[in-house]
Amino acid sequence: MKLAARVVDVRKDYVLKGGIVVRALRGVSIDFPEGDFVAIMGHSGSGKSTLLNLLGCLDRASDGQYILGGQDVSQLNDDELSGIRCRYLGFIFQSYNLIPQLTVVENIELPLYYQGNNSLAAKARCVELARMVGLGDRLDHRPFQLSGGQQQRVAIARALVNNPHVILADEPTGNLDSATGEEIMQMLEALNGAGKTIIMVTHEPDIAARAHRTIRMRDGLLETHSPASALS
Amino acid sequence: MGSRFLQTLRLGLKSLLLHKLRSGLAILGIFIGVTAVIWLVAMGEGVSYQAQQQIKDLGANNIIVRSAKPPSDVTRGGGFVIAYGLLRDDYDRIVSNVPTLLQAVPMREIRKEIRYMDKVSDARIVGCTAKYLDINNLRVERGRFLSDKDLEEANNVAVIGNKAAATLFPYEDPRGKFIQIEDQFYTVIGQTASKTPSAGIGGSLSAQDYNNDIYIPLTTLRWRIGDMVITARSGSREGEQVELSQITVTVRDIDQVDQTSEIIESLLRKSHPNGDYAIVVPKELLRQAEILQMMFNLLLILIAGIALLVGGIGIMNIMLATVTERTREIGIRRALGAKQSDIVSQFLSETVVLSATGGALGVFFGFLVNPVISGTRYTFGRLFPDILAAIPDNIRDLEPRIAAWSVIAAFLISVAVGVLFGLYPARRAAKMDPIEALRHE
Numbered sequence: 001m002k003l004a005a006r007v008v009d010v011r012k013d014y015v016l017k018g019g020i021v022v023r024a025l026r027g028v029s030i031d032f033p034e035g036d037f038v039a040i041m042g043h044s045g046s047g048k049s050t051l052l053n054l055l056g057c058l059d060r061a062s063d064g065q066y067i068l069g070g071q072d073v074s075q076l077n078d079d080e081l082s083g084i085r086c087r088y089l090g091f092i093f094q095s096y097n098l099i100p101q102l103t104v105v106e107n108i109e110l111p112l113y114y115q116g117n118n119s120l121a122a123k124a125r126c127v128e129l130a131r132m133v134g135l136g137d138r139l140d141h142r143p144f145q146l147s148g149g150q151q152q153r154v155a156i157a158r159a160l161v162n163n164p165h166v167i168l169a170d171e172p173t174g175n176l177d178s179a180t181g182e183e184i185m186q187m188l189e190a191l192n193g194a195g196k197t198i199i200m201v202t203h204e205p206d207i208a209a210r211a212h213r214t215i216r217m218r219d220g221l222l223e224t225h226s227p228a229s230a231l232s
Numbered sequence: 233m234g235s236r237f238l239q240t241l242r243l244g245l246k247s248l249l250l251h252k253l254r255s256g257l258a259i260l261g262i263f264i265g266v267t268a269v270i271w272l273v274a275m276g277e278g279v280s281y282q283a284q285q286q287i288k289d290l291g292a293n294n295i296i297v298r299s300a301k302p303p304s305d306v307t308r309g310g311g312f313v314i315a316y317g318l319l320r321d322d323y324d325r326i327v328s329n330v331p332t333l334l335q336a337v338p339m340r341e342i343r344k345e346i347r348y349m350d351k352v353s354d355a356r357i358v359g360c361t362a363k364y365l366d367i368n369n370l371r372v373e374r375g376r377f378l379s380d381k382d383l384e385e386a387n388n389v390a391v392i393g394n395k396a397a398a399t400l401f402p403y404e405d406p407r408g409k410f411i412q413i414e415d416q417f418y419t420v421i422g423q424t425a426s427k428t429p430s431a432g433i434g435g436s437l438s439a440q441d442y443n444n445d446i447y448i449p450l451t452t453l454r455w456r457i458g459d460m461v462i463t464a465r466s467g468s469r470e471g472e473q474v475e476l477s478q479i480t481v482t483v484r485d486i487d488q489v490d491q492t493s494e495i496i497e498s499l500l501r502k503s504h505p506n507g508d509y510a511i512v513v514p515k516e517l518l519r520q521a522e523i524l525q526m527m528f529n530l531l532l533i534l535i536a537g538i539a540l541l542v543g544g545i546g547i548m549n550i551m552l553a554t555v556t557e558r559t560r561e562i563g564i565r566r567a568l569g570a571k572q573s574d575i576v577s578q579f580l581s582e583t584v585v586l587s588a589t590g591g592a593l594g595v596f597f598g599f600l601v602n603p604v605i606s607g608t609r610y611t612f613g614r615l616f617p618d619i620l621a622a623i624p625d626n627i628r629d630l631e632p633r634i635a636a637w638s639v640i641a642a643f644l645i646s647v648a649v650g651v652l653f654g655l656y657p658a659r660r661a662a663k664m665d666p667i668e669a670l671r672h673e
Binding site: 055079085097102113162 | 236239243246247250336560562563564565566568569570571572573574666667670
């Protein structure tokens with residue numbers, strides 16, 4: 001089975017002012033096969049956000065290995081990590097994180113812009129994705145002209161535009177009412193059904209239940225790990 | 233790559249338009265700075281151009297020797313007549329003893345009343361030779377100037393200045409008419425074209441208005457009018473006896489000017505122990521004027537530099553606020569793959585758009601310096617005519633001259649100020665931790 005991502009014994013220490021060391025991750029190893037849909041749960045301070053940041057190449061582990069799409073990215077520098085983020089990763093945030101002064105299409109286009117790809121084909125792909133998430137008639141709207149659910153759908157389209165190895169979702173339904181949250185979850189399930197690997201952080205058990213498996217974290221360590229064997 | 237640059241620029245412009253007032257204020261600082269540079273330099277150039285033009289009129293190859301009235305206790309002659317100044321002998325001595333001399337033009341000037349029919353004009357009577365025309369860059373408008381023959385024969389002929397002609401002959405061609413100076417009549421043979429009056433330039437050279445002059449042969453002046461001028465004033469009479477008012481010596485090469493002026497000085501010192509003469513070297517004046525201009529420009533650049541510095545600080549201030557306000561946007565962009573250099577170029581392009589817009593506006597308003605100055609002068613003249621009249625001529629009549637270098641320099645400096653003062657806020661934006669930035673509310 002091919003792995004989309006794999007972390008091996010990663011540790012992350014933060015040194016606070018005054019020399020106090022916080023061990024946010026204390027040796028975590030997980031495999032994410034291609035087509036996986038994982039929910040990561042845990043209390044605040046359990047290290048789930050730190051793990052997601054590492055998986056998202058926004059931060060580097062103090063120790064351990066992170067292999068993304070067959071490439072070891074644990075020792076890359078800041079610029080190289082930026083390159084990895086815009087080519088191989090898609091982000092969905094709790095608060096959508098669209099850029100307010102840009103239109104729907106321009107927001108979706110952003111990862112391609114940072115790849116240096118501003119071809120007409122790229123533009124066409126952005127429009128196509130906007131249609132796919134049901135916003136074909138709002139291409140030139142600004143984020144503040146859209147509802148929360150619509151904004152999150154723009155964010156999903158943006159996360160897909162670079163055809164990423166892994167989609168990272170941080171509480172994707174956290175700011176939405178349950179009906180809209182349901183819509184978003186159906187969309188994620190559909191993407192997963194089409195073969196996308198999704199890693200999602202959530203604290204809502206019923207949202208986590210929609211994933212193939214759930215990873216629980218506590219004090220920087222994996223607590224339980226429902227096996228990925230159900231998958232194949 | 234080029235279109236990517238354009239896109240960065242377009243996005244920058246878009247963000248700036250979101251905060252029109254804020255961007256406008258940032259632009260204002262640079263705009264004022266650039267306008268100030270162009271205006272100040274233009275005025276400085278105007279002043280020094282005026283001065284240099286007047287000095288150049290005197291001719292850089294010339295040495296001007298003038299009679300100067302000495303302190304009253306050291307004069308030649310007795311009684312109420314003061315005799316001083318250059319002598320015809322001095323002229324002969326200079327002509328025969330100065331080896332580098334190309335030509336020497338003697339001149340005697342006296343103020344007299346001129347009459348034609350019922351019209352009277354107070355004018356400067358200039359007794360001179362034919363060469364006086366060229367040496368002062370005068371042009372003949374009608375008829376001809378004095379000839380060598382006129383001098384030889386001491387003819388009663390006169391060439392009149394433009395303004396004098398307008399006063400005495402408002403509706404007639406002056407040629408062939410007779411004008412009266414004291415009890416003598418002179419035939420008008422020509423009229424000179426209008427010439428901008430020169431202001432006084434240090435030493436004993438006072439302001440000269442050539443337009444009100446009457447030129448007659450030097451020989452004629454000597455025989456008909458004489459060397460003596462008597463002025464009756466409130467019961468007492470004063471007389472001055474001057475043979476020549478001025479000798480303009482021209483040398484072949486500008487390098488010979490200093491040496492020649494020393495020779496003339498040593499020649500004259502012997503016969504004029506009381507120092508009743510002055511030697512004016514236009515070349516020297518020109519150099520002084522140029523040094524003065526350089527210092528003036530330096531001062532203006534300093535002032536303008538301070539203005540642009542203040543503008544730059546304004547821009548930096550606003551960009552720092554913008555960066556803080558857009559922390560989250562920076563986080564999003566970083567998460568989606570923006571490199572630090574992408575963030576730097578994004579914010580830098582915004583500052584450069586701001587400062588270049590300010591610079592362009594500044595250049596535009598810079599070009600308006602002439603209409604603004606003349607408009608101000610007009611309005612001021614209407615409101616406070618007395619004050620305007622009290623201002624010295626060369627300041628009141630100042631025509632600013634826009635210097636091309638100042639326009640280019642001001643614009644480039646404004647852009648440079650944008651880059652310089654934009655760099656710190658942009659780097660600060662780029663150095664943010666993406667995770668922290670994403671969490672920023």
